[in-house]
Each structure stands twice: as C-alpha cells, then as structure tokens.
Amino acid sequence: MxxxxxxxxxxxxxxxxxxxxxxxxxxxxxxxxxxxxxxxxxxxxxxxxxxxxxxxxxxxxxxxxxxxxxxxxxxxxxxxxxxxxxxxxxxxxxITEDLGVKPEIQIFEDTNYGGKSVTLQHETNLHNINFGDTASSHKVISGTWVLYEHVDRQGKQLLCLPGQEVPNYCEIGFNDVISHVRPLVSKS
Known part of the structure; x- marks a missing residue:
C-alpha cells in the first residue's frame, strides 16, 4: 500500500x-x-x-x-x-473468478430451487421475460454475475460467483426483488 x-x-x-x-x-x-x-x-x-x-x-x-x-x-x-x-x-x-468463460445462471421462482425457473447466458431485464420481482433462489452454472434490485442496473446489488448456490433469498434480504441480471465479463 x-x-x-x-x-x-x-x-x-x-x-x-x-x-x-x-x-x-x-x-x-x-x-x-x-x-x-x-x-x-x-x-x-x-x-x-x-x-x-x-x-x-x-x-x-x-x-x-x-x-x-x-x-x-x-x-x-x-x-x-x-x-x-x-x-x-x-x-x-x-473479482477475478471466471470472467472469461461463457456465463450461465439459473434463477428460480421459489426457495430451494423450486417453481418456475429460467436459465440465462446474457444480461437480462427480468421484467421483459415475466420474471421480475419473483426470484427466490439461484444456481450459478458458470461465470460471475451481478443481480440488481431494479432494472437498468439500479438499486441494491448482489455478486454471484461461479458454482454458488443460494437456496433462499429471504435469508439475505433479496427475496422477490431481483429485476435485472448481468454477467461480468473480461474487458481484455
């Protein structure tokens, strides 16, 4: 330093x-x-x-x-x-984890990976696919992701690392609020 x-x-x-x-x-x-x-x-x-x-x-x-x-x-x-x-x-x-790989995340409507789900590989406004403000759990298949409380990368943020599984957003104060997701990718 x-x-x-x-x-x-x-x-x-x-x-x-x-x-x-x-x-x-x-x-x-x-x-x-x-x-x-x-x-x-x-x-x-x-x-x-x-x-x-x-x-x-x-x-x-x-x-x-x-x-x-x-x-x-x-x-x-x-x-x-x-x-x-x-x-x-x-x-x-x-943040250096998996920035150069093909990103993929699976988001679930209910806790413990239940209910309707969607698998994403690119930046997505979840309201455009009728999944906004309903997510309660996720599994990161690959890449590093940022989940946002509001559309257009606004509001509270949650960093999601490769292999991470979060079965219950209630425990982290993020239940039914995610509106936008995007992968972090290498700029090089």
Missing part, C-alpha cells in the same frame, strides 16, 4: 494488467491517495475514512458497506469514478 498526501494534478496511466483500485479522499481525484492491489477486510484499519473518488484498473472490484465483506455491496468495473457519494464502503475485494 502506498500513501501520498499531496494534491493530484494529473492522473497517471497504468497497465491494465495491474489489477488495482486507487482511492482519493476528495472528488476529482484529489486529496490523499491510497492504492490497493489486494482484498481489504477493513479499510478503517488502513486509515481510510473518506472516499470521494476512485479509479479501477484491470479487474472489477466489489465494495461492501460493512467491514469483513458484509452488508450491502456494489460492483465497479474498470474506469474512473470522479465523484462518489453512494455511501461509505468499509471493505472490498477484487
């Missing part, structure tokens, strides 16, 4: 093969800079108290609003985020 305390006047270009997140304490890539290349269980222990902008280089990251990879989560892909105001995140992980 490298920490610098001077203002940033120009953002440096870095190779995309270096997966990392660069966090700035002020909007517009200004203020204190901290760079991470590994998962962080507790950002407060690393001295991070303010995140107002950041850059993702390489693989996507999932940020959690609680320590120890718990609480609500948001997924960010490679790019610049010059202004961040969606809530304080306290832990984060790099």
């Amino acid at each position: 490298s920490v610098y305390y001077y203002p940033v006047y120009a953002v440096q270009q870095t190779s995309a093969s270096e997966n990392k997140i660069i966090i700035y304490s002020e909007a517009g890539f200004n203020g204190r800079i901290t760079e991470f290349k590994k998962n962080v269980l507790n950002l407060e222990e690393k001295g991070i108290t303010q995140i107002s902008s950041f850059q993702i280089i390489g693989a996507p990251w999932v940020v959690y609003f609680e320590k120890n990879y718990t609480g609500n989560q948001m997924i960010f892909e490679e790019g610049d985020y010059p202004s961040y105001d969606k809530g304080r995140f306290l832990s984060m992980k790099i």
